[in-house]
Amino acid sequence: MRANRLCQLLNIRYPVIQAGMVWASDWHLAAACSNSGILGTLGLGSMSHEEIALNIEKMKNSTENPFAVNIPLLRPDAVDLARIAHDAGVRIFITSAGNPERIAPDINRKKTIWFHVVPSVKGAQKAEKTGVDAVICEGYEAGGHNSPLEITTLALVPQVADAVKVPVVAAGGIADGRGIAAVMALGASGAQMGTRFIATDECQAHNNHKRLIVDAPDTGTCIIGRKLDMLRVLRTEFADQMLKSELEGASREDLLEIIGNEFNRNRSGSVLGDLKDGAFQAGQSSGLVNDIIPVDTLVQRLISEYNAARNSLPAL
């Protein structure tokens, strides 16, 4: 008997999803997560078609448990990614950052399970209508691409839970078992976590990305690109330069020139560990992350913290 309907739907032991992240969630991390009883996710956003095929093959050889792929719909070839993954045997899809209708025919086939990431009640209702099996509500505190609607996880989750019938997963601001208990009290069936999983042994991100997360205080992230695509990143020299230019009223064009190629900018951070010019995506939960540990140790700790938080609530 699974703990709740999210665990039943995904056939996983614990109601936690490791978020698919650009440059930071290949098969090493995803397999460790799936093997620990949560849902591991390959982040396809930063992978070539060949890398995707290789990663799915490695996953299938590394775990017998369910795993997912994340497809950011802002990638022009998103539909191709879905087809490649489906042909390779992937059956759990998480889409984000775009209109779910566009990809529905290519994902929503027999035996597939489809989750879509949304920033609002309207987004959740639209995704449900499009045929998703669950929605992932992502709040303003989340790392990476971020909605200009700015609704926080705490405010968003209960409103979405009231508005849709499919299971709701919460994302943004969660890095320990207290956060998992909190979002489940709000009406979510589970939590998606990204930042916390970067600071693990199995994550292949550069050690500087992990260290920046571990060292970050509560104020350690910021939103850059309010005039472009909003992105939550760790405070670094590049991020501070962006903030300064934005404050001084730089135009869209100026800002695009400062960022340069976003793909390379993120790669410089997460892969090369370039503390000066790299961008390092992470959420406000960075302030809660204080160590770099194996995934299995982390998952056991999350569940033990969850149970402690659950048991600490007094009857009123």
Add this chain to the structure above:
Amino acid sequence: MRANRLCQLLNIRYPVIQAGMVWASDWHLAAACSNSGILGTLGLGSMSHEEIALNIEKMKNSTENPFAVNIPLLRPDAVDLARIAHDAGVRIFITSAGNPERIAPDINRKKTIWFHVVPSVKGAQKAEKTGVDAVICEGYEAGGHNSPLEITTLALVPQVADAVKVPVVAAGGIADGRGIAAVMALGASGAQMGTRFIATDECQAHNNHKRLIVDAPDTGTCIIGRKLDMLRVLRTEFADQMLKSELEGASREDLLEIIGNEFNRNRSGSVLGDLKDGAFQAGQSSGLVNDIIPVDTLVQRLISEYNAARNSLPAL
């Protein structure tokens, strides 16, 4: 035996604080809250010295239960307000929007209980060092004056709970019992709620303020004044005009001219109900508020929702 250490400290039945709000929390609301088993709070920010004396007198005649006053430290005469309230017999003080050191000698006397509102871990540590009895962590989703640090309640509460020894109260984004359970799972000893209490029969805010909250969707509030003092308000004609000017790059001076007198602007909203020119402070939890009801009905519902949320959490 009280439910937890917040209830013990304040000698209240339920771990909930009605936030002191400008123009919206006089003795009618605060007395109803204290009589319902939570902590009622007079919002002194918008009151004259005479009104403060009158409101405290009325409170003392309307409830035998504990109540607090809220003093926004941005008011130049904040120290006078503390003295007036103390002389009138008030023993529970909540300060916000400023440096707690400034007012410590005037509040932190024998038999007083002092809570201070903070937006960050550093703010909480400083308040604890200054001698407060508890900190109220207020996240980015909260209504009214808001910190440029933008840390959300979900990310902030557990970090502050780890950083201080005094009890932690969570504020921002909470409007039902699910939210109370959530922040307590994060490590808070209770919740402070403002927006939800505006939409009650006893609140003396203009009915238009209440209706705007009830009608607001999840996207119904915004931050205005990023270049000045940040304020979260309901989307109205005035708020949209501010957003438009900010987007167009208006200077501080231009923006100050658009706002005019902030005191009057807020009064036009909450007291006069001016839907065109008024400012109506409220948090992102507005989207969770769907009715205008008596305080006692609300408090009973909050506790019943809290217990349901608590009982819904599966053991993992």
